[in-house]
Amino acid sequence: MEDVFKIAGRKIRSRFMLGTGKFPSDGSMAEAIKASGAHIVTVALRRVDSGAGSGNLLSHIPAGRIVMPNTSGARNAAEAVRIARLARAAGAGDWIKIEAIPDNRHLLPDNLETIKATEVLAREGFVVMPYFNPDLADARRLRDAGAASLMPLGAPIGTNKGVTTRELIKVLVSELDLPVVVDAGLGRPSHAAEAMELGAAAVLVNTAVAVSGDPSGMAEAFALAVKAGRKAWLAGAGAARELAEASSPLTGFLR
């Protein structure tokens, strides 16, 4: 049976989403996007420094991708909503990843503000993907507010620590019908595979790919790990046991 992945009714070609930050060059970013097979890639929005100018980032993103702006830099719902509206007015489409982050040290999101922004933007027709601290009650509030998916963090942004929230991710996967996209903190392909084995619908990675010695190679490694983890989830992993259980016959060889 074909394993179709949909968000907001739209078929998404890859369960691996890639952020565009921190790459050594626009060229290496473009190569990594191709190698990743990612269908959804994220971008951010910033003020242009007078005189320093601005380039055209979107021209470097290979064709056929959904470009999903994030609201990074927003500290609350009002700022996130403003960024989302601006991005859409600029022709970036309806997809928006909400980040409402008042804390610069840990970069942990504010769930309350995230829920408020989700409510406003979903009503305005955005496909809202909220980045949040994995919490069951808040996940239900996000669903009720109209979120198209849930983006719980695996670990704080850029920390490469892996799925430190694994028990909470499992709860979200089992309790909600929305796609769970584990975002942030995944430092290695094995982390991505772990998230998928837990039943995540997809993962979003940026730092681990962008700052590796070979971003394209790492993008491909993550893509393979995501596929492996997904297949393992669909196949159903055996439960862990305390004691050994022989996989060969237990009768003696010569008796």
Add this chain to the structure above:
Amino acid sequence: MRIKLNGRDAEIKDGTTVAALLRGMKADPKSALVELNLKVLARAGWKRTALRNGDAVEVFSFVTGG
């Protein structure tokens, strides 16, 4: 005359259009986004919109990010 550009005071010539302001900032016109007095100003309006004293202009562009 004086405007607020990205939150800071800026001195510009009378009659400066939004398009001219962007050129001066070296902002790529294909990808820049403009808010004039907190309202999005569509690209089609940049050439014909002359700024007025006291206007607040915000200029954004897409940048890389996760």
